[in-house]
Amino acid sequence: MVGTTLACALGKNTKLANKTILLLEGSKQFQWEPKEQYSNRVVALNLNTKSLLSSIGAWNHIAAVRYGSVKSMQVWDAVSDAMIQFNQDDYLDNVAYIVENDLLLHSVNRELAHVQNVNVLYQAIVDSLKLPDVNSDTSKVLLENGKSFTCDLLLGCDGANSKVRKTMGVQYLSWNYNQMAVVATLKLAENVDDDHNTVAWQRFLPDGPIALLPLRKNLSSLVWTTTPNNAKTLLSLPEEQFVDEVNSAIWKEYPKRSIVSDVMKGFDRFLEILRLPSNAVRQLPPNVSGIEEGSRAAFPLGFGHATKYFKPGVALVGDAAHRVHPLAGQGVNLGFGDVSCLNEILGDAIYCGSVIEDVDNLRKYETERQRHNIPTMLAIDGIQKLYNTNLTPVVLLRSVGLQFTNALYPLKVTKKLYFINVYWYPSNRGI
Amino acid sequence: MLPAFSSRFRLFKKYYSNRYENIIITNYLNCSTNTSIDKDEEVYFKKHSTEWWNKMGDMKPLHSMNKVRVPFIRNGLINTGLVQKDNFNNATPLKDLFILDVGCGVNFAIGGILSEAMARLGANVTGIDDTKDLIEIATSHAALKSDLNNLQYIKGTIADHAQQSSNKYDAVVLSEVIEHIKEKDKFLEACVNCIKPGGSIFITTISKTNISWAGAIVFAEQFKLIPSGTHQWDKFILTHHLQRLLEDYNCRTCLIHGLAYNPLMNSWHWTKNTMINYALHAVKDV
Numbered sequence: 001m002v003g004t005t006l007a008c009a010l011g012k013n014t015k016l017a018n019k020t021i022l023l024l025e026g027s028k029q030f031q032w033e034p035k036e037q038y039s040n041r042v043v044a045l046n047l048n049t050k051s052l053l054s055s056i057g058a059w060n061h062i063a064a065v066r067y068g069s070v071k072s073m074q075v076w077d078a079v080s081d082a083m084i085q086f087n088q089d090d091y092l093d094n095v096a097y098i099v100e101n102d103l104l105l106h107s108v109n110r111e112l113a114h115v116q117n118v119n120v121l122y123q124a125i126v127d128s129l130k131l132p133d134v135n136s137d138t139s140k141v142l143l144e145n146g147k148s149f150t151c152d153l154l155l156g157c158d159g160a161n162s163k164v165r166k167t168m169g170v171q172y173l174s175w176n177y178n179q180m181a182v183v184a185t186l187k188l189a190e191n192v193d194d195d196h197n198t199v200a201w202q203r204f205l206p207d208g209p210i211a212l213l214p215l216r217k218n219l220s221s222l223v224w225t226t227t228p229n230n231a232k233t234l235l236s237l238p239e240e241q242f243v244d245e246v247n248s249a250i251w252k253e254y255p256k257r258s259i260v261s262d263v264m265k266g267f268d269r270f271l272e273i274l275r276l277p278s279n280a281v282r283q284l285p286p287n288v289s290g291i292e293e294g295s296r297a298a299f300p301l302g303f304g305h306a307t308k309y310f311k312p313g314v315a316l317v318g319d320a321a322h323r324v325h326p327l328a329g330q331g332v333n334l335g336f337g338d339v340s341c342l343n344e345i346l347g348d349a350i351y352c353g354s355v356i357e358d359v360d361n362l363r364k365y366e367t368e369r370q371r372h373n374i375p376t377m378l379a380i381d382g383i384q385k386l387y388n389t390n391l392t393p394v395v396l397l398r399s400v401g402l403q404f405t406n407a408l409y410p411l412k413v414t415k416k417l418y419f420i421n422v423y424w425y426p427s428n429r430g431i
Numbered sequence: 432m433l434p435a436f437s438s439r440f441r442l443f444k445k446y447y448s449n450r451y452e453n454i455i456i457t458n459y460l461n462c463s464t465n466t467s468i469d470k471d472e473e474v475y476f477k478k479h480s481t482e483w484w485n486k487m488g489d490m491k492p493l494h495s496m497n498k499v500r501v502p503f504i505r506n507g508l509i510n511t512g513l514v515q516k517d518n519f520n521n522a523t524p525l526k527d528l529f530i531l532d533v534g535c536g537v538n539f540a541i542g543g544i545l546s547e548a549m550a551r552l553g554a555n556v557t558g559i560d561d562t563k564d565l566i567e568i569a570t571s572h573a574a575l576k577s578d579l580n581n582l583q584y585i586k587g588t589i590a591d592h593a594q595q596s597s598n599k600y601d602a603v604v605l606s607e608v609i610e611h612i613k614e615k616d617k618f619l620e621a622c623v624n625c626i627k628p629g630g631s632i633f634i635t636t637i638s639k640t641n642i643s644w645a646g647a648i649v650f651a652e653q654f655k656l657i658p659s660g661t662h663q664w665d666k667f668i669l670t671h672h673l674q675r676l677l678e679d680y681n682c683r684t685c686l687i688h689g690l691a692y693n694p695l696m697n698s699w700h701w702t703k704n705t706m707i708n709y710a711l712h713a714v715k716d717v
């Protein structure tokens with residue numbers, strides 16, 4: 001996804017028009033066909049990603065088919081009643097877009113087909129790599145089918161298990177969360193509160209967050225993070241029972257700790273006195289009535305970050321450089337952020353007569369992206385840890401914190417508030 | 432922290448020392464001749480290109496100076512209307528333009544970095560220097576790049592070149608060179624002679640102020656790099672002197688910017704202060 005978009009962005013950059021770009025794709029050429037049924041693999045795109053996709057012309061193709069609009073988001077804690085809401089002024093503009101992975105890829109591919117200086121090779125599985133060293137300024141890529149290529153600049157967009165990263169030998173900080181994400185496409189019962197289905201919901205349960213992302217009226221995509229055992233059970237349940245489990249996860253009352261409830265109630269009263277929005281204005285989440293047949297699947301979750309994104313003649317982009325927990329819906333947005341940044345830096349550098357492989361440019365890319373990615377990733381990881389516990393003092397602190405933030409920043413998305421950017425789907429501005 | 436700082440500081444020293452003496456440059460030449468440059472430069476560069484550029488990492492200030500001087504030249508040519516509209520923001524904005532890069536040993540010693548950059552932007556670039564070794568280094572470096580066939584180097588003096596190339600170039604570039612020249616008037620006359628009417632001259636150099644003088648003394652005394660800084664300082668030139676000299680040869684100055692180097696970040700930026708380094712753009716009368 002990220003690699004294809006990068007190839008398209010670089011290929012369309014007029015300042016890079018005299019460079020030739022080769023995109024090596026391990027999988028088969030992907031054929032997209034319009035389907036009534038939604039795919040269970042979707043991503044939440046932030047406004048920066050949307051403008052990147054618009055700038056390369058791919059957004060038009062997405063818009064011509066379908067996407068889910070998120071006008072507001074509500075996040076709440078199952079163990080207490082703390083909640084937070086994000087929206088643009090007056091709920092008019094979207095804060096995020098839910099797009100199916102397939103459709104996104106198809107739309108970028110359609111644009112890519114018109115780009116003269118990009119060649120795509122499918123089923124081109126990279127076997128081994130030789131990076132620049134004392135004897136050579138170029139990288140050499142050897143494919144499993146025996147073909148080989150050399151290039152001045154190698155960009156590794158080969159996902160969390162990146163071969164490019166491994167060959168670079170950079171330090172990679174990683175761990176598994178011992179959690180799985182269960183996905184499915186959910187049918188919603190009529191819901192008076194949000195007839196058009198434009199709210200994204202996320203509830204922090206003791207085992208992990210459950211999120212409902214709006215696709216269209218009465219249809220949402222589920223991302224439910226839970227223990228591997230529970231995930232296995234959820235996948236094997238009959239569909240009706242699965243729906244019950246989802247409803248229970250959204251609605252089930254957890255035993256509240258009286259101290260937390262008391263403090264929060266007191267806090268609510270305090271907020272009312274200050275005329276700040278209190279917790280009382282919570283919207284009700286939808287009821288799930290069914291799932292699209294066969295739409296369930298589960299994925300392991302992990303965290304990973306490469307301490308360096310470049311070496312002479314080679315750089316990492318997207319999940320190859322960083323992998324996050326999906327609770328903040330940030331994964332691919334970080335990757336698309338890398339794409340915009342690298343595209344701009346390389347274009348400007350070439351326009352100043354620099355060579356494409358100049359390490360100064362790659363260093364600048366790394367600095368800019370790490371400055372954005374590291375705090376974002378650490379915050380996501382921190383939230384995962386914060387909500388993965390039942391300890392009363394932690395629950396108390398996080399609940400009051402959330403309530404307080406909600407009260408102080410009623411229009412959080414339009415404010416340049418760092419917390420928003422990392423907490424859940426991001427605002428349109430960088431940090 | 433400290434080693435990083437001291438190595439950057441070394442760069443700083445090196446950069447400024449180049450301004451007063453050619454010792455450093457010659458050292459580079461010696462170290463390259465010692466290895467294999469005489470026998471087979473092509474092979475030398477191919478084998479050691481990475482090392483070579485790493486070593487030239489010590490010349491970082493000149494590499495990073497490209498980030499400001501190349502846009503300065505490019506935008507200057509755009510603003511004076513010499514660049515066709517179609518070429519704005521594309522890969523070769525300087526296409527069809529003829530540019531003469533008048534040799535400053537340092538630029539050529541590290542492989543003609545300015546000439547190559549302008550050639551990559553599409554210009555037909557001629558680099559000229561009177562030192563054979565420097566020209567050979569620059570030529571071999573360019574030969575490694577297959578896409579640089581719009582770049583040629585000539586060994587010779589600008590005075591000789593001007594005789595056959597009067598009114599030939601859209602732009603003449605003197606980057607970090609005029610501060611090494613004694614007879615600036617004759618030198619500039621020859622340079623301007625090569626420019627087409629309406630063409631541009633771009634100069635980056637160091638000013639002749641108390642501050643730059645103090646720098647020379649400090650570096651000379653502290654680091655014993657320069658036998659006698661003041662002597663060389665005599666060759667530096669104040670902005671308005673340079674401007675007046677250019678006017679004598681019918682060139683009107685349209686822009687003077689100060690340049691500042693940050694040794695810690697190895698970056699250059701524009702500043703109002705023209706007391707030390709500055710860049711000047713003048714246009715030859717039509």
Ligand SMILES: Cc1cc2nc3c(=O)[nH]c(=O)nc-3n(C[C@H](O)[C@H](O)[C@H](O)COP(=O)(O)OP(=O)(O)OC[C@H]3O[C@@H](n4cnc5c(N)ncnc54)[C@H](O)[C@@H]3O)c2cc1C
Pocket residue numbers: 001002003024025026027042043044045124125126127157158159160163181183223299300317318319320326329330331332333334335
């Ligand atoms: C359950 C789940 C939910 C998610 N939800 C969201 C969300 O809501 N929002 C969000 O922003 N992100 C989300 N993500 C994260 C998002 O999917 C990833 O960040 C994104 O897919 C990364 O894209 P990428 O192109 O960098 O890597 P990948 O999608 O992993 O692509 C890697 C590519 O490299 C190719 N490749 C790999 N090895 C080789 C080789 N040796 N030779 C040739 N080709 C090779 C592969 O074929 C593939 O095309 C979610 C992830 C999961 C698991």
